Amino acid sequence: MSDKRPLRLRLATLVLLAGLNAGVAAAEATAVVTPAAPATLAFIGFEVIDEQPDASRWPALRGRAERIGLQMAEGLQARGLYEVRDLAPAEDALQRTRDANEFLHRCNACLSEIGAAAGARLVGVGWVQRVSNLILNINLGIWDVSDPNADRMVLTKSVDIRGDNDESWRRGVGFMLRDMVERRERQPRYGL
Incomplete structure (x- = not known):
């Protein structure tokens, strides 16, 4: 099945999805890292x-x-x-x-x-x-x-x-x- 959208629209969609995925990954990484309690x-x-x-x-x-x-x-x-x-x-x-x-x-x-x-x-x-x-x-x-x-x-x-x-x-x-x-x-x- 071929995508009938213009090339610019397809690239913009890919960039938007990549940005969203990067944001989710960064948020998950930040949530996992917790500061150590002081000694x-x-x-x-x-x-x-x-x-x-x-x-x-x-x-x-x-x-x-x-x-x-x-x-x-x-x-x-x-x-x-x-x-x-x-x-x-x-x-x-x-x-x-x-x-x-x-x-x-x-x-x-x-x-x-x-x-x-x-x-x-x-x-x-x-x-x-x-x-x-x-x-x-x-x-x-x-x-x-x-x-x-x-x-x-x-x-x-x-x-x-x-x-x-x-x-x-x-x-x-x-x-x-x-x-x-x-x-x-x-x-x-x-x-x-």
Whole structure:
């Protein structure tokens, strides 16, 4: 059976059908691809290492560390970098680990119990090294604790800040979060 329509009309019909089929195929492909859920993270907060210890400074340093700990946890969650888990179920494990280690970011294979108790594959620990009133650095380490016998570091970040005050600490964490988002956009497995 031969098509009696003019050649231009037949070509236009074929182009229209091809476009419709391509649109349906693209919609089906998009529907199948779903974004992966963020990896689960138990973020412990920030420890402080003061190279020039002075007991009168400790309340201010602890307060700053708590504030940037909240800023980091909220930022990691809000930016979709990680699903930050509640630490309440891991309080006993966290206390045992703190009792056995001076600094959690330096312990070797000690974080898996915390991750398991919080229901997280990753555990994050931050630390601020205060060299002087002017020179400090803020650090973040994230370990994959899915193997209870070996914590595997998947991310380490550091930013130098100038000035031992609330604003410089807050800005340092803000920079780290922005940088992590930019790197994750370029490298989807960054920090995982």
